[in-house]
Amino acid sequence: MLRDLHALAATILIWLTMVVVYELLVMGSAIMAGLRMTEITALLLANPVESARILMIHSLDPTLLVLGPTGIYLARSLGPLIPVLCIGSLVALAFLSLAFAKKSSHNKTSNSPLNAILLAWDGPMYADRPTRKRLVLDTILMP
Numbered sequence: 768m769l770r771d772l773h774a775l776a777a778t779i780l781i782w783l784t785m786v787v788v789y790e791l792l793v794m795g796s797a798i799m800a801g802l803r804m805t806e807i808t809a810l811l812l813a814n815p816v817e818s819a820r821i822l823m824i825h826s827l828d829p830t831l832l833v834l835g836p837t838g839i840y841l842a843r844s845l846g847p848l849i850p851v852l853c854i855g856s857l858v859a860l861a862f863l864s865l866a867f868a869k870k871s872s873h874n875k876t877s878n879s880p881l882n883a884i885l886l887a888w889d890g891p892m893y894a895d896r897p898t899r900k901r902l903v904l905d906t907i908l909m910p
Contacts, residue, residue: 786816811837812853812856818852819857821849825842
């Protein structure tokens, strides 16, 4: 139980840190490098938090006026492609995360937070034999 809590805490801490750092990097690079709107759009879609936020706002208001000038630009330039791009970005990032988890989980004896998360996902009582979730993950990400 304690291992599960450590895995959850590590996951939330890593996620929060990455969201804050990514947002600061995007804002700083947009100001310092004078990024164009197309480049900022690509950076927004690469962030799963922003993709989900844009998708949710688009489902309520397709004009994206709530997002200000960036939202208006997105609505005018991408229009009906916004949901497709946002969902595609989220799915691609999920598969990249699973591939990274599979690659780094070959050594189950290490004490990294990722291995603790994977062990909590598989369940400690089934650590010696493959579980259904592990078999699904191996089937999806077979090289």
